[in-house]
Amino acid sequence: MDLTYPEIEERLKHDPLVILPIGSTEEHGHHLPLSSDSLQAIYVAEKIAEKSNGLILPPIYYGYTELDDFKGTISISFETLYNLVYDILKEITDDGVKKILIISGHASSLHMGAIRYAARKILDKKDVKIMVLSDYDIAYELRAKLVPENDSHAGIIETSRMLHIREDLVKKNWIFEKNPDKKYMVTRKYREIYTYGTLSDPNGASKELGEKIDEYVIEKLWSIVKDNFSL
Numbered sequence: 022m023d024l025t026y027p028e029i030e031e032r033l034k035h036d037p038l039v040i041l042p043i044g045s046t047e048e049h050g051h052h053l054p055l056s057s058d059s060l061q062a063i064y065v066a067e068k069i070a071e072k073s074n075g076l077i078l079p080p081i082y083y084g085y086t087e088l089d090d091f092k093g094t095i096s097i098s099f100e101t102l103y104n105l106v107y108d109i110l111k112e113i114t115d116d117g118v119k120k121i122l123i124i125s126g127h128a129s130s131l132h133m134g135a136i137r138y139a140a141r142k143i144l145d146k147k148d149v150k151i152m153v154l155s156d157y158d159i160a161y162e163l164r165a166k167l168v169p170e171n172d173s174h175a176g177i178i179e180t181s182r183m184l185h186i187r188e189d190l191v192k193k194n195w196i197f198e199k200n201p202d203k204k205y206m207v208t209r210k211y212r213e214i215y216t217y218g219t220l221s222d223p224n225g226a227s228k229e230l231g232e233k234i235d236e237y238v239i240e241k242l243w244s245i246v247k248d249n250f251s252l
């Protein structure tokens with residue numbers, strides 16, 4: 022974003038990895054900011070860009086989320102997200118980008134589906150490599166190891182990572198209440214199920230744990246990226 026077009030032209034000659042960070046503007050309980058998913062995705066994108074000498078695209082701060090009955094949450098539709106990602110991928114692949122990593126800090130299945138579908142549609146037309154994942158695909162491997170098995174949205178992993186990445190934005194007033202089990206229910210009223218917007222108990226979160234989790238995510242992701250893009 023801060024480069025000029027001749028600088029981009031020069032960088033593209035070396036076939037760089039180009040990274041698109043995607044987040045959300047979504048409630049994360051009483052203690053984490055609406056930008057949590059975006060900040061985590063941008064953090065991971067920056068670390069992978071350093072390691073690969075890659076380029077980072079301007080981040081997408083919106084995603085598709087079902088928690089939009091909480092104030093401040095701004096969800097975009099599946100179609101909007103699909104079209105936005107498709108258009109960005111079309112533009113950069115027209116420019117000659119061949120190696121693309123899309124890293125999403127928000128991981129809900131429909132959101133990831135819209136992104137993956139856009140990537141799939143680009144591959145119908147272009148001979149490029151695209152990887153799509155959430156950093157939470159990797160972070161949640163630590164469930165039942167470093168954190169309880171049911172750790173989730175705004176819980177220990179996410180609170181710890183935010184303490185590591187942007188401690189100044191984390192409030193210490195986290196509130197959690199065990200919610201009734203409404204598994205598999207489709208509803209417009211998530212606030213009735215998740216009273217405080219925290220889907221699992223954040224107690225036990227720490228900056229040290231966040232650092233450990235982030236290191237794990239970045240090391241693992243870097244090894245997958247290296248293998249798949251032959252870097």
Ligand SMILES: [Zn+2]
Pocket residue numbers: 049057058126127174175179
């Ligand atoms: Zn989140």
